[in-house]
Amino acid sequence: MAQRGNVTMRLWRGTAAGGQFVDYQVAREEGMVVLDAVHAVQAQQANDLSVRWNCKAGKCGSCSAEVNGYPRLMCMTRLDLFDPGEPITVAPLKTFPLVKDLVTNVRWNFESAKRIPPLKPGPLTAEEQRKGEFQMMQQDVDRIQEFRKCIECFLCQDTCHVLRDAQDTDKFFGPRQMIRLANLEMHPKDSADRIPMIKKEAGVGMCNITKCCTEVCPEHIRITDNGIIPLKERVVDRYYDPVTMLLNALRPGNTKLR
Amino acid sequence: MQYRIEAFDVVVVGAGGAGLRAAIEASARGKRTAIICKSLLGKAHTVMAEGGVAAALRNVDERDNWQVHFRDTMRGGKFLNNWRMAQLHAQEAPERVRELERWGAVFDRTKDGWINQRNFGGHAYPRLAHVGDRTGLEIIRTLQDKGVHGGIAVFMEHTVVKLFKSEGRICGALCYERETGRFLLFKCKAIVLATGGVGRCYKVTSNSWEYTGDGQALGYEAGADLMDMEFTQFHPTAMVWPPSVKGILVTEGVRGEGGILRNSKGERFMFKYISPLFAKETADTEEEAKRWLEGDKAARRPPELLTRDEVARAIRNEVKQGRGTKHGGVFLDISWRDPAFVKAKLPSMYHQFKELAGVDITKEPMEVGPTMHYHMGGLRVDAESAMTTVPGLFAAGEVAAGLHGANRLGGNSLSDLLVFGKRAGEFAATWAERHEAREPDAAEVGAALQGAMAPLEREQGENPFALQAELQQVMQDLVGMIRERGELGQAVERIQELKKRAQQCAAPGNRMYNAGWHTALDIQHLLVSAEAITRSALLREESRGAHTRDDFPQTDKEKWSKVNVLCRPGADGAMSVTTEPLPAWPDDARKLIEGTLEAVTTKEAA
Structure with missing residues (x-):
């Protein structure tokens, strides 16, 4: 249904030193998304308003914000999703340090990505070596292609309780990097062992499976079910399998039990 | 005014496919390498590429090889391409794609488990390696991950405002950091420009805010030649409704997977627009087009898969003749295929239309x-080394000219980024090996810095956003798909006036992440390309590829088929526009192209 008239955009203005929500009136157009309304404010009323964006089509993951308290891409959120009489509140991602207005410092995500060992292709067949390509069946890559849809909007990181409320960024890499790790671990041709780092450095055990990350993912990646839980299982298999634990304990030279 | 100094061997400006590939290469060759990106890492324009990357892998159709890819590229470019670039591109693209797979990219597979390939406009055989309709994301993420593990220094959200030379050679770049507004001077031995295109000078564009022709302007101001600037590609299929999404891309992959174009009368109109150049290999009945899609190798390709320039002109003509839709477009229909197939092959198109337009494309x-x-068009480069006409300054990807001639084939951009990104990185590293660093002139740096600060210091002045919108309207109305002398002349005058006003932009607020300030600086870059596009379009008195002149509807087989149009700063500082002969084709290249040349030179523009 087309809505006419103005919409009140209640935008966060300010820096880490302080700020407040400011109301702006914007004329509605059919099909308008939140990012359009923010741009209208920027072009006409507040030239110095800070906002990140690029593709405006849900492909780059730049324009993440909290719209009426919910983590969303501004470019994919239509105004007519909300009650026409109510103001639309746009706030920066809460999990990350504020830079200015709607922009936060998300550099931490890039730093943790750097610490993840890249793909290490395992032994290749003669045919694969000749062609310089991997032979992998589509059904064997379907599950990692799901993870590779990630556009790095960091909405999952924003909503993760471990990062958002506890701010345990030194203990847990967060859902985005779990997906990166799951992609590498489940790659049919990978031969690296990341299980120790998934357990310790990346801290997969910190996730308590509330699945909030899955709920906010604009790419509809089943982060928890298909990514994090299988990683937890791999860690359990390696470190907490009772038979393996017993065998390890009885291994000559092991002094832990004595 | 203070600025920080950083020193590197090679500085890459731009972090899309070409920039990342160049930086990976320069770094792998042992050079201290920095990459400067205008946005966050992984958000550059490459991420939006949808359909695929063209490379004659021969995984789906064994008749394909680099020679056919070369021929298709030259024909698509209406023979204005630099033949050597087209050859290198066709020869090296397969290895560049396979290398991505070894770095972690996961392309869609064939039944046998190799990299799958799809059909696309102008490519004779299924040639595009792809991942559904998000191939660009796959490529940029792969390169990004490779890059950060290869020791490249990444400067995110930094924008370059000026390049410096010493004794004719490139020696540095000045940029500002978006977050703080502080300035950084990079001292280096070589610079690779990989900044992409100029779409933001048009009102209806699929390009993001970043696409303000920074590399074109920085290079031009450093004395590099701009070439083929009149050739702006209008992609035939973008969303037209609702207004807020007008211009957002609809991948050519829709047509590659069987999408059909119809006008408001229900006619499949593309059959009327088959030019002689492509008549031999294009189906002339719906029945034959259907057989081709079902895999009949004896059948010819549907006319929806003609090159972009041809399809875009046909659509414009249908709308102009009153056979358009309510919102001024035509219909593209893939709903006749199985919904599960559409969702698997075109997932982001499905979501894009569902969420933004309320349309279920199945x-x-x-x-x-x-x-x-x-x-x-863009910076003129040497085919082998990707060096511009300024020593030590390289360019790769969309910012460079030559490979695509008068019209680019879909899928040839992603392969361009990889092939020439790698080459630019390689040759920039070699250049850095052989040359000493030089000092940028302190007075020049100071002047550039003051110029960049001016909009912040002005209390009253033009609104940069309003000025940019005005420029977009001028280009859209007067330098659009169909051009004409009178309108182009008017556009030149309007651009001169806008150039003066752009010097009077004011940006209220401070230096921290100030969008008004950034736009005030961007628009100065944008105006260089806008002027070059307009002046080149005025000079080229013929219709060829993406450049269509209403007053010169013929493709000229004499003068204009033999020259490139160049823009460079004149002695008085004004832009001078000249022509220069195309590099001569050697016999083996000529043989591959021949037989198709006659058709284009007699063709009439639709």
Whole structure:
């Protein structure tokens, strides 16, 4: 249904030193998304308003914000999703340090990505070596292609309780990097062992499976079910399998039990 | 005014496919390498590429090889391409794609488990390696991950405002950091420009805010030649409704997977627009087109898969003749295929239409029309080394000219980024090996810095956003898909006036992440390309590829088929526009191209 008239955009203005929500009136157009309304404010009323964006089509993951308290891409959120009489509140991602207005410092995500060992292709067949390509069946890559849809909007990181409320960024890499790790671990041709780092450095055990990350993912990646839980299982298999634990304990030279 | 100093061997400006590939290469060759990106890492324009990357892998059709890819590229470019670039591109693209797979990219597979390939406009055989309709994301993420593990220094959200030379050679770049507004001077031995295109000078475009022709302007101001600037590609299919999404891309992959174009009368109109150049290999009945899609190798390709320039002109003509849709487009229909197939092959198109337009493309047709998408023109480069006409300054990807001639084939951009990104990185590293660093002149740096600060210091002045919108309207109305002398002349005058006003932009607020300030600086870059596009379009008195002149509808087989148009700063500082002969084709290249040349030179523009 087309809505006419103005919409009140209640935008966060300010820096880490302080700020407040400011109301702006914007004329509605059919099909308008939140990012359009923010741009209208920027072009006409507040030239110095800070906002990140690029593709405006849900492909780059730049324009993440909290719209009426919910983590969303501004470019994919239509105004007519909300009650026409109510103001639309746009706030920066809460999990990350504020830079200015709607922009936060998300550099931490890039730093943790750097610490993840890249793909290490395992032994290749003669045919694969000749062609310089991997032979992998589509059904064997379907599950990692799901993870590779990630556009790095960091909405999952924003909503993760471990990062958002506890701010345990030194203990847990967060859902985005779990997906990166799951992609590498489940790659049919990978031969690296990341299980120790998934357990310790990346801290997969910190996730308590509330699945909030899955709920906010604009790419509809089943982060928890298909990514994090299988990683937890791999860690359990390696470190907490009772038979393996017993065998390890009885291994000559092991002094832990004595 | 203070600025920080950083020193590197090679500085890459731009972190899309070409920039990342160049930086990976320079770094792998032992050079201290920095990459400067205008946005966050992984958000550059490459991420939006949808359909695929063209490379004659021969995984789906064994008849394909680099020679056919070369021929297709030259024909698509209406023979204005630099033949050597087209040859290198066709020869090296397969290895560049396979290398991505070894770095972690996961392309869609064939039944046997190799990299799958799809059909696309102008490519004789299924040639595009792809991942559904998000191939660009796959490529940029792969390169990004490779890059950060290769020791490249990444400067995110930094924008370059000026390049410096010493004794004719490139020696540095000045940029500002978006977050703080502080300035950084990079001292280096070589610079690779990989900044992409100029779409933001048009109102209807698939390009993001970043696409303000920074590399074109920085290079031009450093004395490098601009070439083929008149060739702006209008992609035939973008969303047209609702207004807020007008211009957003609808991948050519829709047509590659069987999408059909119809006008408001229900006619499949592309059959009327088959030019002689492509008549031999294009189906002339719906029945034959259907057989081709079902895999009949004896059948010819549907006319929806003609090159972008041809399809865009056909759509414009249908709309102009009154056979358009309510919102000024035509219908693109993939709903006749199985919904599960559509969702698997075109997932982001499905979501894009569902969420932004309320249209279910598995049940109903899309409304589409042309959008400014890509720029074939740009900095003139040496085919082998990707060096511009300024020593030590390299360019790769969309910012460089030559490979695509008068019209680019879909899928040839992603392969361009990889092939020439790698080459630029390689040759920039070699250059850095052989040359000493030099000092940028302190007075020049100071002047550039003051110029960049001016909009912040002005209390009253032009609104940069309003000025940019004015420029977009001028280009859209007067330098659009169909051009004419009178309108182009008017555009030149309007651009001169806008150039003066752009010097008077004011940006209220401070230096921290100030969008008004950034736009005030961007628009100065944008105006250089806008002027070059307009002046080149005025000079080229013929219609060829993406450049269509209403007053010169013929493709000229004499003068204009033999020259490139160049823009460079004149002695008085004004832009001078000249022509220069195309590099001569050697016999083996000529043989591959021949037989098709006659058709284009007698063709009439639609």
